[in-house]
Structure formats: structure tokens, C-alpha cells
Amino acid sequence: MNYGIVSQEQLEQIDTILSSKLIKLGVDCVIIIDMAGNIITAKDNGESKYDVYSFAALAAGNFATVDAMAKLVGEAEFSLLFHKGQESNIHFSKIDDELLLISMFGKDISLGFLRLNVVEAIEQIRTVWEGNKT
Amino acid sequence: MSFINLKEKVVQVKIVYYGPGRCGKTTNLEYINRKFRNQIQSEMVSLKTHGDRTLFFDFLPFDMGKIKGYDIKIQLYTVPGQVKYNATRKLVLKGVDGVVFVADAMEKQREKNIRSLNQLHQNLQSYKESIFKLPLVIQYNKIDLKEHGVPILPTAVLRKDLNSRLKVPDFEASAITGYNVAATLKKIISSTVVSIQKKLL
Ligand SMILES: Nc1nc2c(ncn2[C@@H]2O[C@H](COP(=O)(O)OP(=O)(O)O)[C@@H](O)[C@H]2O)c(=O)[nH]1
Numbered sequence: 001m002n003y004g005i006v007s008q009e010q011l012e013q014i015d016t017i018l019s020s021k022l023i024k025l026g027v028d029c030v031i032i033i034d035m036a037g038n039i040i041t042a043k044d045n046g047e048s049k050y051d052v053y054s055f056a057a058l059a060a061g062n063f064a065t066v067d068a069m070a071k072l073v074g075e076a077e078f079s080l081l082f083h084k085g086q087e088s089n090i091h092f093s094k095i096d097d098e099l100l101l102i103s104m105f106g107k108d109i110s111l112g113f114l115r116l117n118v119v120e121a122i123e124q125i126r127t128v129w130e131g132n133k134t
Numbered sequence: 135m136s137f138i139n140l141k142e143k144v145v146q147v148k149i150v151y152y153g154p155g156r157c158g159k160t161t162n163l164e165y166i167n168r169k170f171r172n173q174i175q176s177e178m179v180s181l182k183t184h185g186d187r188t189l190f191f192d193f194l195p196f197d198m199g200k201i202k203g204y205d206i207k208i209q210l211y212t213v214p215g216q217v218k219y220n221a222t223r224k225l226v227l228k229g230v231d232g233v234v235f236v237a238d239a240m241e242k243q244r245e246k247n248i249r250s251l252n253q254l255h256q257n258l259q260s261y262k263e264s265i266f267k268l269p270l271v272i273q274y275n276k277i278d279l280k281e282h283g284v285p286i287l288p289t290a291v292l293r294k295d296l297n298s299r300l301k302v303p304d305f306e307a308s309a310i311t312g313y314n315v316a317a318t319l320k321k322i323i324s325s326t327v328v329s330i331q332k333k334l335l
Pocket residue numbers: 153154155156157158159160161162188212215275276277278279307308309310311
């Protein structure tokens with residue numbers, strides 16, 4: 001496994017997918033992180049100002065915790081991880097065993113619509129990512 | 135594992151402070167947070183209990199400047215030290231690039247240091263990492279207590295207990311006064327970066 005280094009070309013392809021599939025819809029910010037809390041890439045609508053590094057560390061911890069809880073109650077995983085707020089929402093989705101896609105979006109987008117697009121984006125990202133594994 | 139972004143030329147390095155409960159891991163990060171404000175872009179994140187004990191981890195991102203044109207972003211973490219939290223300790227170790235083992239120099243903590251180091255060894259093994267290969271620095275903390283008449287272990291004893299086989303760089307320190315906190319940090323950063331540098335083009 002060699003996911004520690006991603007080529008510039010692959011990152012550009014992934015960024016394009018994130019922009020066309022999610023940012024264009026009105027998602028405020030999309031981050032791909034690994035389970036160790038590293039940021040693979042982050043895209044936003046140019047307005048949001050999140051501290052993405054702290055966010056990634058907390059998100060990885062959050063996801064790992066929920067995953068461990070799933071195992072404790074005998075589930076392979078909880079497939080939907082979603083936090084809902086007044087103004088903004090956070091949606092987590094697993095790309096593969098190492099990668100997570102996190103979307104932050106406001107109240108103008110419905111969860112169902114977002115999920116649909118996340119699923120499509122993830123399929124495309126997987127194709128790009130596969131090329132990275134040795 | 136460090137993550138290297140070739141597009142934006144950023145390297146993210148994960149360093150974990152590990153050790154028994156109340157040995158001074160959080161205090162190390164708090165000192166770094168105060169002392170190196172200009173290299174730290176954001177607030178320290180601490181997930182703790184009501185009683186101010188680390189529940190999950192502390193997190194402090196630290197900018198190292200550039201090496202070979204790459205921005206080096208050091209991510210400092212601590213683990214929760216309490217015995218019952220081994221599951222979360224393991225989560226924090228995922229993808230670790232370098233470890234600072236903080237030992238508590240107080241005499242009564244002798245056993246706990248050894249047990250914690252053994253557990254670090256096992257936890258790393260569960261990620262197929264080896265304590266003998268991973269960049270590691272050991273810190274014998276709280277040596278200031280000697281002046282206050284608290285019985286502490288001589289460094290030779292701590293060394294024999296913890297570092298006779300590993301033979302890694304080690305420091306006496308006092309996280310509360312800041313003595314050798316920066317030296318410990320610099321050492322683990324340089325060991326870790328050297329091992330990562332080989333991956334950079
Ligand atoms: N005297 C002394 N006390 C320390 C030192 N480092 C930490 N402490 C104290 O030990 C206690 C536990 O420290 P903390 O950093 O929370 O330990 P952690 O559980 O490893 O994160 C606190 O009361 C600290 O003030 C030190 O170098 N000298």
C-alpha cells in the first residue's frame with residue numbers, strides 16, 4: 001500500500017470531482033481525510049473559513065469512535081454519519097478503509113440530495129484512487 | 135504514516151506523546167502552545183473530562199517551515215493516560231510517524247512507566263509498526279520535584295528501566311517549567327523528518 005503519496009494529477013482529478021459533484025450543488029466545504037487525521041484535499045466555495053487541520057483531527061477521531069461503537073453492538077459499520085445543526089450540517093462518508101469524505105452544507109440542501117451526489121462522487125474518486133495503489 | 139501532498143507541497147507529520155496517566159503529556163503541549171505561538175496557526179484542541187483529564191486526545195498543529203520546498207506541518211497529539219482508555223489510545227496511534235514517550239520520574243510511578251511502555255509496544259504491533267523502528271524519544275519528566283523533596287527516580291534507573299534496549303535519544307525534563315520541552319520536541323521532529331525526507335523527491 002502506498003497511499004501516503006498521491007500524484008498531482010490524481011489530486012487534480014479528485015478536486016475536479018469534488019467541485020463538479022458537490023461544491024457546484026452548494027456544498028460549503030468538502031474535505032477528504034485519512035483515518036489518521038491527515039488531510040488529503042479540501043475544497044470550499046471560497047467563503048467558508050474552517051480550521052481544516054483541527055477539523056480533520058477531530059473528524060477522524062469521531063469517525064473512529066463511532067466505528068468502534070458499531071463493532072461493540074455487532075454492526076459492521078453505521079453507514080450514515082450525519083450531524084445536524086441550525087445553520088450547517090456535516091455528513092461523513094467512507095470512501096474505503098482508509099479514506100473519509102466529509103461534506104459541510106447549509107439548510108438549502110436536503111440530506112437525500114446530498115447523499116445521492118456523495119455516492120456518485122465517491123464512485124468516481126475510487127476509480128482515481130485505485131490507480132494509486134501498488 | 136505521513137501524508138505528502140505533491141500538488142500543494144505539504145507534508146503532514148503525526149507525532150504522539152504517549153505515557154502513563156498524569157505523567158505530563160498535556161502539560162508538554164500546553165507549554166509548546168504558549169512558547170511557540172507564532173508557529174501555531176490555530177487553537178489547541180483538548181477533549182477532556184470534567185476533572186480536566188484527557189478523554190480522547192489533545193491536538194496541536196505546528197508549522198515547521200520548509201524542507202526541500204515542502205511545507206512541513208507537524209501534528210502533535212497526546213493520548214489519554216488512564217488505564218481504562220486503551221481503546222482510544224490505540225485510535226490516536228493510527229498512522230503515527232513519531233512518538234515521545236513521557237515517563238513520570240516520581241518513584242511511585244516506576245511500575246506504571248514500564249507498563250505503559252510495554253503497552254505502547256503492543257499497540258504499535260497491532261498496526262504492524264515496531265517500537266524499535268519508529269522514531270522515538272523518551273522524556274523523564276518532573277525532575278523539578280527533586281527540589282521540592284518529592285522522591286524521584288535517578289535518571290540512571292529510569293534509563294535502565296525504559297531505554298536499555300531501545301537506546302533512543304532521551305531527556306530529563308520539567309514540562310511545568312519548560313525545561314527540555316523544546317529539546318524533546320526538536321529531537322522527535324528531526325528524527326521523524328529524517329525518516330520522511332527519504333520519501334521526498
Ligand atoms: N512538578 C511537576 N508537575 C508536573 C510536571 N508536568 C506535569 N505536571 C503536573 O502533573 C499533573 C498531570 O499533568 P498532565 O499534563 O495533565 O498529565 P497527562 O495525563 O500526561 O496529560 C498536572 O497537575 C501537572 O501540573 C512537571 O514537570 N513537574
